[in-house]
Amino acid sequence: MADEFSRSYRKGDLIFEEGEDGHFACLLREGAVEIFQGHGADLVTIAEIAPGQIFGELSLVDGGRRMASARARVDSRIFLLDERIFKGKLGGLSADQRRSFARLIEFVRDTLPHGVAAAGGKPAGDPVAIEEMGVFVEGVEFASAMARDDDKFLRTLADLLVFYAKRRLPPR
Numbered sequence: 622m623a624d625e626f627s628r629s630y631r632k633g634d635l636i637f638e639e640g641e642d643g644h645f646a647c648l649l650r651e652g653a654v655e656i657f658q659g660h661g662a663d664l665v666t667i668a669e670i671a672p673g674q675i676f677g678e679l680s681l682v683d684g685g686r687r688m689a690s691a692r693a694r695v696d697s698r699i700f701l702l703d704e705r706i707f708k709g710k711l712g713g714l715s716a717d718q719r720r721s722f723a724r725l726i727e728f729v730r731d732t733l734p735h736g737v738a739a740a741g742g743k744p745a746g747d748p749v750a751i752e753e754m755g756v757f758v759e760g761v762e763f764a765s766a767m768a769r770d771d772d773k774f775l776r777t778l779a780d781l782l783v784f785y786a787k788r789r790l791p792p793r
Contacts, residue, residue, distance in 0.1 A: 626701045630693035636677075639690045643680020645701045649673065652697025658689045667734065669694070675781060681707045682778075683726045710775060725782040728754045732789040755790050758783055 627650070630636060636647065639658055647654075654670035667689050670676050680687050681704055714722070728750060 628699050630697045632693055632695050634693045636691040637687055639687050641687045643677060643687050644704045646675055646678035646681050646707055648675050648700040650698045650700055653694040654691050654697060655694050656689050656691050679726055725786050729785045734788045754786055758786050
C-alpha cells in the first residue's frame, strides 16, 4: 500500500471528529480505534475497531457528515481510502444495489444502537423502521448480493452495513 495513503496515530490522537465532512474512509492496519459520540460526561462509545476493519465509510457512501468521532486507543496505523477511489467502487453497483445501500445507511444514521440510551429523550428509532429492517437483514444474504465478481471491498462494506444495522435491532 502506498505511503501517501498510510497514516500513523499515537494513543489518544483524534482521527476525525463528529460533524466533519468525510472525505476519506479508514482501514485499520495496526492498533485499535474507538468510535464515539458526544463529549465529556455525555461521551458514548459506539464501537471498538480492530485491525482489518473499515470505519468512517458512511460519510463517503451518502455524502453526510461524520456521525461519530474516532480516536486511536493505542498507537495505530491506518490506510486512508480516498473518496475518489471509494466512490469509483460504489459506481459499479446497480440501481437496486445502491437503493439497498441507501436504505441501510439511512436506518443506521436514524437509529441508535440497541440498548444505547438517547440523549434528551430523543427516540432510539422508529419502531416500524426497526421491524422492517429486521425483516430486511434476516431475509437477505446482503453481502453476497452486493459483491459481484467476488469484490472483497464491496463484500466487506456490505458486511459492515449489515453489522451496523443489526446492532440497532433488538435481539430476536
